[in-house]
Amino acid sequence: MGAAKEVGRSAFLMKGDNTSIMLDYGVLLKREPNYPVHVKPKDIDAVIITHAHLDHSGFVPSLFLSQSSDIQVLGTLPTFELSQLLIEDMIKISGYYLPFEYIDLLTMMKHSKSLQYREPYRIKDVTFTLHESGHILGGATVLVEHAKKHLFYTGDINTRGSKLLRPADLDFEALDLMIIESTYSQTEQMPREQSERELLEYACDVVERGGTLFIPAFSVERAQEIACVLKTNNFPHKVAMDGMALKANEIMLRHPGFLRDADMFKRSVGEAEWITGWSRRKKIVKEPGVIISPAGMLVGGSAVFYIQELAKSKKNGIALVSFQGERTPGRELLERRVATFDGKVIKCSADIKRFEFSGHNSRSELFEILDRVKGNPKVLTVHGDEMSCIKFADEIKEKYGYDAIAPNVGDIIEV
Ligand SMILES: [Zn+2]
Ligand SMILES: [Zn+2]
Numbered sequence: 001m002g003a004a005k006e007v008g009r010s011a012f013l014m015k016g017d018n019t020s021i022m023l024d025y026g027v028l029l030k031r032e033p034n035y036p037v038h039v040k041p042k043d044i045d046a047v048i049i050t051h052a053h054l055d056h057s058g059f060v061p062s063l064f065l066s067q068s069s070d071i072q073v074l075g076t077l078p079t080f081e082l083s084q085l086l087i088e089d090m091i092k093i094s095g096y097y098l099p100f101e102y103i104d105l106l107t108m109m110k111h112s113k114s115l116q117y118r119e120p121y122r123i124k125d126v127t128f129t130l131h132e133s134g135h136i137l138g139g140a141t142v143l144v145e146h147a148k149k150h151l152f153y154t155g156d157i158n159t160r161g162s163k164l165l166r167p168a169d170l171d172f173e174a175l176d177l178m179i180i181e182s183t184y185s186q187t188e189q190m191p192r193e194q195s196e197r198e199l200l201e202y203a204c205d206v207v208e209r210g211g212t213l214f215i216p217a218f219s220v221e222r223a224q225e226i227a228c229v230l231k232t233n234n235f236p237h238k239v240a241m242d243g244m245a246l247k248a249n250e251i252m253l254r255h256p257g258f259l260r261d262a263d264m265f266k267r268s269v270g271e272a273e274w275i276t277g278w279s280r281r282k283k284i285v286k287e288p289g290v291i292i293s294p295a296g297m298l299v300g301g302s303a304v305f306y307i308q309e310l311a312k313s314k315k316n317g318i319a320l321v322s323f324q325g326e327r328t329p330g331r332e333l334l335e336r337r338v339a340t341f342d343g344k345v346i347k348c349s350a351d352i353k354r355f356e357f358s359g360h361n362s363r364s365e366l367f368e369i370l371d372r373v374k375g376n377p378k379v380l381t382v383h384g385d386e387m388s389c390i391k392f393a394d395e396i397k398e399k400y401g402y403d404a405i406a407p408n409v410g411d412i413i414e415v
Contacts, residue, residue, distance in 0.1 A: 002026065002036035004409045005386040008055045011036035012153065012179060012382075013044070016146040019124040022047040023142060023153050023179075027058035032096055035059050037409060041069045046123050048130075049075035050155030051139035052082030052220060054090055061087060061100040064107040074121065076130060077114040078138025078258055081251045082220050084109060089244060093300055117169065134158035134168040135359045136221040137251075137258050143172055149415050150375075153179040156383070158358075159365050160192065163228035163268075164221065164252075166260045174375030177415045182384030182406075183360045185392035190356040199226075199319060199355050200233045206317035206351065207237045207288045213317040214310045214350075216303040216330065218296035219244035221359060222322050224252060224269055226292055229357075231268035238289030242275040243302040245294055249274075275302075285309040296322030298329035304341050307333070307348075316350035321357045366392070370400060378413060379404035 001022075002009030008028025014021045022044050028034035041063045049057045057079070063071055075083070087105050091098060115121055117140065120129050125147070130140035135156040144151040152172050161167035206213040217223040223245035230239055241249065249269045256262035275281055275291075284291060285306065295301040307329075310316040324330040329339040337348045361369070370379075379402045381392040389406035396404035407413065 001039070002028070002409060003055075003382045004407050004411070005384070005389045007183060007383055007385065009034055009036045009059070010056045010155075010383060011059070013039060014144060014151065016124075016126050019126045019146070020044045021123065021126060021128075021144070024048070024050055024056040024155065025059045025063065026053070026055040027090075029054060029058075033094075033098070035062070035099075039063075041066065041071055044071055046072040046074055048128065048142055049073065049079055049083060050142060050153070051133065051136050052079050052086055053136065053156065054086050056155065057083040058087060058090060061104040061108045064104045064111065065100060067107060069107070069111070071111060072123065073108055073112045074115055075112070076117070076138040076140060076258070078251060078255045079140070080109065080112050080114055081254075082136070082138060082248065085244070085247055085251065086220065131171060132166060132169040134161050134165050137165065137255065141168065149176040150174065151177040151179070151415070154181050154369070156181055156183070156359065157361055157369070159361055159369065161260060162192075162225055162359070163232060164225050164260060164265065170369065170372060172373075175373055175377040176375060177380070177413070178373065178377045179380045179382055180366065180369065181360065182366070182381045182388045182392045184358065184362050185366055185381065185384055185388045187363055189358055189362040195356050196229050196233060199229065199321070200235060202317065202319060202353055203230065203235060203237070203290055206315075207290065209315050210288050211313070211315035211317055211350075212285055212288060212310055213290045213319060214303075214306045215290060215292045215319045215321055216296055216298050216307070217245070217292055217294060218322050219294040219301075220248045222296060222357065223292050223294060224249060224265070225357065226321055227272050228265060228268040230290065231271070232264060235290070238273065238287070239271075240273040240275050240284055240289060240291045241269070242281065242291060242293035243295075245292065246274050246276070281305065296330070297324055298333065298339060307339060308341065308346055311339075311346050311348040311350050314349045314351065318348070318350055318352045320352065320354045323358075367399075370396060373400075377402060378415060380413065381406045
């Protein structure tokens with residue numbers, strides 16, 4: 001129903017003999033958001049949310065416009081708390097029309113049931129389990145069993161793990177259908193250690209020349225991951241966090257069991273300064289140190305203030321650690337050293353550098369998942385740009401002999 005040859009609006013409707021389950025129901029945020037194919041809420045029994053990112057969770061409230069809906073929403077507890085935070089924010093900042101409101105989000109939350117990893121759950125004649133995905137806190141892959149057939153959906157997956165999270169828990173039997181993300185199927189990312197080393201050196205350079213380093217980062221996962229990278233590498237200078245990242249910090253601190261190293265997380269995030277007011281915000285931009293704040297692509301949040309202030313001096317630095325979508329202020333800054341906010345063009349004198357920190361598998365790691373697959377599954381390559389999905393499917397067909405395709409929106413695949 002979405003995420004076909006595109007990244008965004010992930011949604012897959014799984015129909016069994018008596019049961020219909022939606023796997024993710026997200027939005028594609030462009031200037032105008034795109035939504036997945038419409039389904040009648042009464043035609044589905046449940047929605048499984050793999051993780052809180054809006055491209056997977058953002059359109060679930062639209063299934064609850066009628067108060068009488070009896071759809072179950074399933075996911076882990078952190079997924080629900082983080083989804084609520086992100087969806088609420090989307091409703092708040094949307095300058096565009098959204099076909100649901102805050103009240104529908106609340107109805108959705110009333111229908112939520114949180115599951116543990118590896119806890120089998122049954123809906124009529126379908127059983128499924130969630131497994132740790134390594135992508136963001138509470139993130140899951142889904143293994144579904146129905147009529148002796150097995151389906152595995154990767155959601156967004158990271159099998160290397162990170163400072164924050166353990167690697168994905170890959171535990172599946174012979175498969176009949178696999179839905180696999182293709183984000184970096186054609187790209188090998190820079191090794192993590194190298195990205196960390198480069199970021200650390202850059203941060204030290206900027207701070208030691210008396211500058212402030214600003215790191216715009218997505219509020220969930222990336223902001224915290226960067227704080228942990230600095231801490232575990234013994235970064236000797238001040239680190240501050242701001243914006244919605246702080247609310248995400250609080251949620252994450254409540255779920256230590258989902259973290260790779262809860263003590264390290266507490267130290268990294270707890271010892272950072274939490275910026276909560278304008279008087280402090282205005283002062284800290286004049287102090288040497290690191291500031292981490294959303295939005296990752298500079299589309300809003302306190303990042304807008306920080307960029308405007310810190311762009312003025314060449315001793316300051318900006319480290320871009322998140323993906324920069326087309327036509328976002330972040331991409332403009334990277335490519336043209338200017339950024340436009342509310343029609344005002346800011347020329348950037350500060351130093352700008354880009355670093356690769358991704359929560360997704362690289363090409364070789366996606367193939368490592370495929371190496372472990374048993375059975376002779378059909379494979380659907382999704383959640384990537386058109387080329388990445390098509391080439392990935394061709395390569396899978398060639399290398400493993402599986403019936404692999406890059407589906408289009410609306411395609412029906414029978415198993
Ligand atoms: Zn994601
Ligand atoms: Zn995604």
